[in-house]
Amino acid sequence: MDTPVNLRMTKQRQVILDELRKMHTHPTADEMYRLLRKRLPKISLGTVYRNLEVLSDVGLIQKIEVAGTQKRFDGNASHHHHVRCAQCSRLEDVYVDVDVEMDQKVSRLTEFEVATHRMEFVGVCPNCKIATA
């Protein structure tokens, strides 16, 4: 539950981080699990869940909370946003951002002390545009 005081870099954790970083998609825990078993045949789904949780707690990866029932994870820990296809749910990174005063503005309006934000753009992806046309 709580993130331990001293994190260890176990084989499993290393591989999870490694694979996620080279993925450039935004897999669910279950998708990661299926992939990881190629390198670590005995890894368990529980371990995948626990590690994705810990890694995002310490900021090495991002937990993406967007549409859909499953959580998704992103090996890219830098500040960026996402576009999602309303039809096929495809998810991609977007590197645009609102101006820096936005968080301040919301802080004043709501009395929350706003630290960051996430944005999800929703639309139709190139593939689905063709399919629809």
Next chain:
Amino acid sequence: MDTPVNLRMTKQRQVILDELRKMHTHPTADEMYRLLRKRLPKISLGTVYRNLEVLSDVGLIQKIEVAGTQKRFDGNASHHHHVRCAQCSRLEDVYVDVDVEMDQKVSRLTEFEVATHRMEFVGVCPNCKIATA
């Protein structure tokens, strides 16, 4: 699964919409269920799920996809965003928005045809600020 051609306004659906609109919080399906049983003791959880789904499909309410494992729903169907407290998960509405060109900009960058966006600001709410201080 598919939204029917003709929607009926049943008692259950009416009450769900009604209660959700006067709530000003952003309840989960289960929270709605517990509340609704006061007015409709025999309503089932399945009905609550199905109706929240249908109502958001037709745009009468909003399905909020934010942090956390459960989906939340918002009786306010107008375009607005949310602030979430990183400590206690309290969720509030925010009426700020990015400039209208943002969606266009993302459309050009990603080749998605962007229709809308959602923003979630994350920070510490007034209560938790006090508790922490």
Next chain:
DNA sequence: CTACTTGCAAAAAATTTGCTGCTAT
């Protein structure tokens, strides 16, 4: 009428947890 909806119960999907033995530090 009849397409749509409900309640109920069971199933499925997603995530978390208890435990015991192993391992990174």
Next chain:
DNA sequence: ATAGCAGCAAATTTTTTGCAAGTAG
């Protein structure tokens, strides 16, 4: 040494679904 982790399996939590009977339009 020892706090932290892994694997496994069981339990929980959240959501969906099949079905037979009821109802709005």
